[in-house]
Amino acid sequence: MRLYELGETGLLRRIESILADREVASALTAEATLVVGIGDDAAAWSVHGSNVSETLTTDTMVDNIHFSNANMSWRDVGWRSMVANLSDIAAMGGVPSLALVTLGLPGSTLVEDVEDVYKGLVDACRAYEVTIAGGDLVTSPTFFISITMSGLQSGEMLLRSSANVGDLVAVTGPLGLSRGGLEVLSRGDTGRDEYAQRLVEAHRHPKPRLPEGRMLVQGGVRAALDVSDGLVGDLKKMMLASNLAANIIAKNVKIDPALNAIYGTSAIDLALNGGEDYELLFAAPYKTIEQIKTVLPHVNIVGEVVAGLPGIVTVKHDQGETIHDGRFGWEHFRQ
Amino acid sequence: MRLYELGETGLLRRIESILADREVASALTAEATLVVGIGDDAAAWSVHGSNVSETLTTDTMVDNIHFSNANMSWRDVGWRSMVANLSDIAAMGGVPSLALVTLGLPGSTLVEDVEDVYKGLVDACRAYEVTIAGGDLVTSPTFFISITMSGLQSGEMLLRSSANVGDLVAVTGPLGLSRGGLEVLSRGDTGRDEYAQRLVEAHRHPKPRLPEGRMLVQGGVRAALDVSDGLVGDLKKMMLASNLAANIIAKNVKIDPALNAIYGTSAIDLALNGGEDYELLFAAPYKTIEQIKTVLPHVNIVGEVVAGLPGIVTVKHDQGETIHDGRFGWEHFRQ
Structure with a gap:
């Protein structure tokens, strides 16, 4: 079988099974703990x-x-x-x-x-x-x-597997800008206006959210990952690791003015599925998030963690729901 | 300029100069020391x-x-x-x-x-x-x-920069087998005889010298690296890092019987310049090496560290000397 037929997720499963069959004790255990x-x-x-x-x-x-x-x-x-x-x-x-x-x-x-x-x-x-x-x-x-x-x-670490039922899902800042910038560049629009330039800059020069990560830890958050493959795709990964499901409330996802000005009604798609913004996606109780908003004012609550089939993410639009299964948003090797 | 004109060593120098111009304090210094x-x-x-x-x-x-x-x-x-x-x-x-x-x-x-x-x-x-x-x-x-x-x-680490004048140069085992095996394979000779099989096995299935590395440390050795690019090339690297020169006494380099049987008089060239045997090359005082030989009997003294232009390695043959300058034996990017 060729890799493009199997895809990244399938390959990962096969690799994990090879690793599990041959688990070895690491020298690490003598002087450190994994x-x-x-x-x-x-x-x-x-x-x-x-x-x-x-x-x-x-x-x-x-x-x-x-x-x-x-x-x-x-x-x-x-x-x-x-x-x-x-x-x-x-x-x-x-x-x-x-x-x-x-x-x-x-x-x-x-x-x-x-x-x-x-x-x-x-x-x-x-x-x-x-x-x-x-x-x-x-x-x-x-x-x-x-x-x-x-x-x-x-101190503590932020893990994908630490989400709990009843947690709300939030992000540290706006989403979709990097992908929006890539689309602008693909159309040869780089210098059109201030909004286009903002998106292009987000694509070319993304910022890692290092202080935000530290603040989340100190504020009591335990479940997080970075948005590299898109909000929906990365939330699925967190839910798979936490053995839970999640809902995204589309109208609560704040759309950046630049994205809005250039993409109008399709801006929400970029915010839901665009990747490489490197904002942090996290899950925590409402009170914890409200407290964190006092130091990170751009934090945006976008959904909730619920009991359900692990990895299922449902996007609730006013005009209906879109259900995404456990497959990743961006998958390597597929043609 | 294209990379194949500059070569790996030249590129490394340019990169080091970019890094030196912009040296930054690492967060490491707060909780750890480089x-x-x-x-x-x-x-x-x-x-x-x-x-x-x-x-x-x-x-x-x-x-x-x-x-x-x-x-x-x-x-x-x-x-x-x-x-x-x-x-x-x-x-x-x-x-x-x-x-x-x-x-x-x-x-x-x-x-x-x-x-x-x-x-x-x-x-x-x-x-x-x-x-x-x-x-x-x-x-x-x-x-x-x-x-x-x-x-x-x-405890201590083995560093390339720790060689001293008067140290002898030694290796933990035979050299040139992996390269000899590659040549055997290139000629389509895999199954010819036991010797050929030994070389092919050395090429396909090299062994890292992990216990040997620990024994060298415990025996008091401080200067070492692994032979991945060939004895001469890797000794040059150690001498460059130690700001010293070295001589290799060709007749002291033990030739493995398999290499001898298949390559005869050209076996010494494979032993001097073949790579990926992963034996450890080290420099230490004579007494230290003699002591280590009691636990690592295959240790072979092949040369000596001398004062001289940093990185110059001279191979002393009975029929004369070959002088190698500071350039590496295997250099990426060159055509």
Whole structure:
């Protein structure tokens, strides 16, 4: 069977079954304890004798699959690939520490382009206080960039599996802007007006919600992930991990004025399904969220966690409901 | 300028200069201290309040660049990519703990092949007690596998920069077998005889020297790295990091009987320049090495560390000397 017939979810299941058949005791257990394994934004463990937990995450971007240099500069490509990892640390409620950067490079690559990628990486490192501590440079027919990032945190972690029935579902800020910016770019509209520029900037230069992640932890939130595949798709992942279902109340999803001005009635689709805004999606009791709104005023309650088939997300529109099953919003390998 | 004109070493210098221009304070400093940054086999840091140091390393293999499925099964590909990372942990004297596995996969890939890669990965995880704690699966026109591995260690680390004048240079076992096996395979000779099979096995199924790394640390060795690019090339790296030079005494390099039987007088070239044997190359005083030989009898003293231009390695043959400058043995991107 070819991969495009099976899809990412199917492949993940097969891999998990190979791993489960051959589970091994890790040397980790002697000096540290694994807290989170496969299935969350990052792996996490705690070292014995220390009250600090550590997280480790990795994210890879491939040329013409995850980005196109036609739509963004190489420097933006560097920024975005670092941000994708920073966002995973934010989604655990951690503080980033070290990054390892691997580049796969065709021999014909312009050296100046590689330097620009590094400048973008370092821009993000400076903005969010991460150190590039190593990596790998390899020859490859396809350009790709793979980053691994470690984070440190004292106290609790934000996990996908911690949602409870009765929790409300909220996000830390507006959704759909990055995808809206990509569509603007695809139409060649980059400089049209201030709104278009705002969307394009959101696409090219997303910001990881690191302070927001820390504030969620400190405010008592326990269930969160980052919106990288779209609100509906990522909420499904949280519900699958928590063995619960959720409803999204479409009219409660705040639409950013820029998205509204350019996309009108289809703005809601971008907000529900657009990815890579890197806002944090979280679930918590109403009182906890109200308290958090005093420090994070852009927090927007968009739905609720309910009992039901694990992973089922229902979008309640005024004109009816749309039911989404447990499949992810964005699935690799499918044709 | 194109990358194939500049080469890997030149690119590394440019990247280091971008990183140096923009050095940032890491959040790491609040709760941990960076012990080793760019330039060794792995990055390393220690968490405050714990006597355990941690290491992080990454290694990437690209289809048709670092391996060919014509020469090895997908299961062997999985094994080898895990071993490349395990060997970096061994070269620091550490104990492996967690691995993150990223696969770049064309949609047309056979699912069974991906499963075989994972079986090979898990074989190595079981053999060396590592846990796969996460990773990433991405669509890519080229198959690649990128692994990041963390390790833990109490006590000292093996660093490339710790060699001293007067140290002798030694390796933990025979060299050139993996490269010899690759040549055997390229000639279609796989089943010829026991010797050929031994070389092919060394190529397909290399072993990381994890117990050897721990023994070197405990025996008082401080300078080491793994032989992934060939004895001469890797010794150059150690000498560059230590700001010293070294001599290799060619007649002291023990030649494995299998290599001797198949390659005769050219066996020494494979032993000097073949890569991916994953033996450890180390430098230490004579007395330290003699003591270590009592527990690691295959240790072979092959040269000496001398004062001189950093990175210059001189191979002393009976018929004269060959001088190698600071350039690496295997350099990516060059055509």
